[in-house]
Amino acid sequence: MNSKKVLVIVPAYNEEESLERTVDELVSVVPDIDYLVVNDGSKDATEQICLDRGYNHVTLPVNSGLTVGFQTGMKYALRNGYDYALQFDADGQHCPEYMSKMLDLAIAEDADIVIGSRFVNKCKEVSARMLGSRIITVAIKLTTGKRVADPTSGMRMFNRKMIERFANDDSLNPEPESISYLIKKGAKVREVQVEMRERQAGESYLNIPKSIAYMARACISILFVQWFR
Template sequence: MGRETENRVLVLVPAWNEHKSVGATVREILLADPDYDVLVVDDGSSDATPDLARDAGALVMSLPFNLGVGGAMRAGFTYAQRMGYRRAIQVDADGQHNPADIERVLQGLNDADISIGARFADVGDYTVRGPRRWAMVVLARVVSGVAKTRLTDVTSGFRAAGPRAIDQYVRYYPAEYLGDTLDSLVAACHAGLTVTQVPVAMRPRRHGSPSQGPIGSTIYLLRSCFALTLALMRPSPTKKRDEPAHSDGGGAS
């Protein structure tokens, strides 16, 4: 199975109660390239998310209860590692990530272990204001120093992983708020992995809307700073590039 998958791309779609958008997202991914393998990680949904994902053509991994994006992604990367994939990319189920940009983000893996689809890199008209924007600017500057390269959008979930990054994420992928983006990225950099970013344009959610009011933005600022502080305080993991990764993640169903 590893020989069959090592040259293929696994598209990981974490989804929790996304029945209104997951089917359209999966179909759009397969329309962008029918050769993509799509794995929807159903994070304990109580609606028809898994059924609609299967109907759209995705393989579904159903978790027994809600773990959060970080837990879902670690389970997805564990599947990628066990099945022999050497490239995996996260695409959110809500439709904000444009599947037409998947190949663009994957091309960043030619030069780095992790490639980020960046919202603030002179492409598109995605805008954020107030405390939320301040937090993103500060986070980007601090993590750029850790990564030793200029990054503008370190909280983007539109990220591709090469083989070393897949192994790293199986070893460590936090589940707490913002840990799935910030903490996992800082830990990867501490482990010696390289990061690059590719400009992409984000789209509005198909259904629902994130909290953008003053209170929500202020909470985001405080939580993001707290998450980054925890990430920077964690001891750097020992680099064991020649040893196989051992996982304790989930399995597919």
């Protein structure tokens, strides 16, 4: 990795089946990286795994959701002087070997946000799952003039300026609507082609009804709500 100081933020809620594999792979592939597991009030053995394995972690007393967990990581990054922070899923879908490419692009283009994108060089599959992603891409394009190929990717790198914003602004969340909002405010966003795996273990909280609600909320926020912020 580059000499820049980078923190990988790993939000985790009930990830006992995948956390150990995820963190051990992260440390093996990028041994000089710093990471922070944010245990979001898990009810399973997530906390015990962190203790047994000696993982760098903080534990929230109750489940507070992804936004609070991510902001906790950003506050840690800000207070400890990190140049970049990377949002990284605990479920094993993200591949740590792409971190170097993301950091290199962030530095080379002075990007505020770099997204690990599945669709820079590849087309989205035709499926109900990808329909929402296509709609969000169009919504961002309509409101910002910029195209984000993979707006729902959870693998995102943020520079110091963005770390400060996320750490101090409770209205921001690690979701497509915040990416859209920040673009409108002048943030430079770039994408790097990555491969992602299926969830390695456990179950996603996003079932079909929740996925539909997620996409609808994101689009409404991008197209309407953010004009009043």
